[in-house]
Amino acid sequence: MNTSRRTFLKTSATALLGFPAVLRAQNLNSKLQIVGVGCDGKGFSDLSEIGSHARAQFVGFCDVDSNRFTKIDQKFPGVPRFADFRQMFSKLGTGVDAVVVSTPDHMHAAIAMEAMRQGKHVYCQKPLAHSVWEARQLRLQAAKSRVRTQMGNQIHSASEYRTGVKLIREGVIGKILAVHSWQRNSGNGHTKLSAPPASAPVPESLNWDLWLGVAPQRDFAPDVYHPFKWRDWQEFGAGTMGDFGCHILDPVFTALGLGSPVSVRADNEGLNAHTWPSAETIQYVFPGTKYTAGSTLPVTWYDGGRLPNPALAKLPPGVELAKAGSIFIGEGGVLMQPHVAMPQLFPIEKFSGFTIEKQPASNHYHAWVDAALTGTETSDNFEYAGPLTEAVLLGNVATRIPGVKLEWDSAAMRLPGHPEAERFLRRSYREGWTIQAVG
Ligand SMILES: NC(=O)c1ccc[n+]([C@@H]2O[C@H](COP(=O)([O-])OP(=O)(O)OC[C@H]3O[C@@H](n4cnc5c(N)ncnc54)[C@H](O)[C@@H]3O)[C@@H](O)[C@H]2O)c1
Known part of the structure; x- marks a missing residue:
């Protein structure tokens, strides 16, 4: 041996x-x-x-x-x-x-x-x-x-996110009152379509039936699904929220020890039956944790060019909100966590003598x-990524029923009083592709 x-x-x-x-x-x-x-x-x-x-x-x-x-x-x-x-x-x-x-x-x-x-x-x-x-x-x-x-x-394992998480956990800006997170991309920005285009012959190299897999039958069309552009379509991707929520909300979840939200409400522009909205705002309320100021924590997501009010970040003149990222509003200051760059602390006068110690990345x-x-x-x-993904995708459920506050009963997986929203918690599967519940 x-x-x-x-x-x-x-x-x-x-x-x-x-x-x-x-x-x-x-x-x-x-x-x-x-x-x-x-x-x-x-x-x-x-x-x-x-x-x-x-x-x-x-x-x-x-x-x-x-x-x-x-x-x-x-x-x-x-x-x-x-x-x-x-x-x-x-x-x-x-x-x-x-x-x-x-x-x-x-x-x-x-x-x-x-x-x-x-x-x-x-x-x-x-x-x-x-x-x-x-x-x-x-x-x-x-x-x-x-x-x-x-x-x-x-x-999740990068130096920049680990540094931001550590600062929040150490209480550098005090207990957290609210979080705002954003990504400027648009939910149907890759195709800008609102309905499937005319069919075209399937390339010889591609097994379109296997590519569709669990999703309902539809005709192939070039340059709108495979590769990469499937993101825009409700049947295949999960819009900007699905593309970036698990990245940008990850340090929020890790730093604050979040799990299931108690409610979610969304509004958007450009929703149709096929592609994700071109811009949206999703407002969550999470139960408070030992890192939050109150018994609940509001977390708001913006995409498609919508942004939090920059005044919330207490940015000095000449500094702008990152292209994508989060601001943690604390009782004693603001931490901006860009996606992906080192965190910054505001107001600048308060933290001018503070040295941010960069945390090592892990592989x-x-x-x-x-x-x-x-x-x-x-x-x-x-165990960690499941609840994070549930919260992200719950945002996409809310976005399909705009303007309605949905209470989330996580244990029962129900949205009480909103059967029209509950049907989006689970997809239907093409024959032969059903996923069985864990017994
Ligand atoms: N973590 C990140 O930074 C990051 C970045 C980009 C994409 N992603 C994720 O990676 C995944 C792929 O995204 P992408 O941009 O590479 O998409 P893509 O369409 O460019 O590539 C997907 C690949 O999978 C193949 N494929 C499709 N269906 C398949 C199936 N049923 N069985 C086997 N192969 C199949 C495709 O032919 C292609 O080679 C997505 O979930 C996306 O969200 C993550």
Whole structure:
């Protein structure tokens, strides 16, 4: 037995308490055997980062578009390729320990759920899921399968966000009265469409049926769905809130220890039956925590060019609100956390002698590989990322019923008195693609 294998088994033996027995059965060499689903776009960067871990080994790559393997093939040659993740799981079976999910949002839950049901560790892109119900099921399944998980909002582990979180937790601006967060992008800014365009022939490289997956049948059209522009469409993406909420609200959740909101209300412009609104404001109320001034905390989200009142930030002349980010309004000052840059403290006179100590980054990708190999825990696991994603996607439920304050009964997953909103908590699945609730 070589040293690395001996070390692995020794590490495993000490870490196995509370760790899935399935890992022992599956992989007794020293490397984590990983498959990637979605190999270009963000998938290429996820797989490149994860593959740079000395104990990561790819055993399968899956993409529904055969043209999208080019870069990953060059970087990691000789790895078997698949179009359908279900066939890949079935063919490779217990030879797979862990799965990286980097597909469009509408497929995250179907792939991650199947992986966890089979006892595999999961790294899944943000937002964790496409509906509130799916985010809840993923959290429950991760706990049930006792696998190691990480959401792909990698900035969670970046120096800039960790620094802001530490300052808030240390009380540098006192207890928090309110938070305002924004991203200037528009919810249908990639296509600017409000209805599906005329159909066109499907490119030979693309399996359109597999790309649609859980979503209802619709005709292919070029340059509006695959790649990247699916974000604008309600059936596939989650608008600007889904694209950036899990990034920008992450330091808000981590710093303040937030969980489920008690209510949400949204208004917007440009809503139609197909794409996300061009601009919106979403107002949450969360239960207070030990870091907040009151028994409740208002958190307001703005996108599509809407912004908080800059006067709230107490910015000095010549300083503007960041392109995207948050302002934490504290009893003793304001912290602006840009997305992604170092936090700033205001009013400037009050904090002129204060030195912000930069916190080190941690490797978001390697932390997940380490957790899967040794049984340590990740900080962005589904226990944390599930409720964050639920809150983000609850905002998208509110945006579909503009101007109505929705009380959220998180335990029952109900919006009492608003059945018209409740139907958006969960999507319908195309025949053959139903996701079963965690039993
Ligand atoms: N964390 C970040 O900073 C960050 C940045 C960009 C995107 N993302 C997230 O990454 C995910 C992918 O976004 P993107 O911009 O790369 O999209 P994209 O459309 O550019 O790429 C998606 C890739 O997945 C493939 N794919 C689509 N459906 C598939 C399926 N069912 N099975 C296998 N492969 C499939 C596509 O062919 C393509 O190669 C999204 O969830 C997005 O929100 C995260």
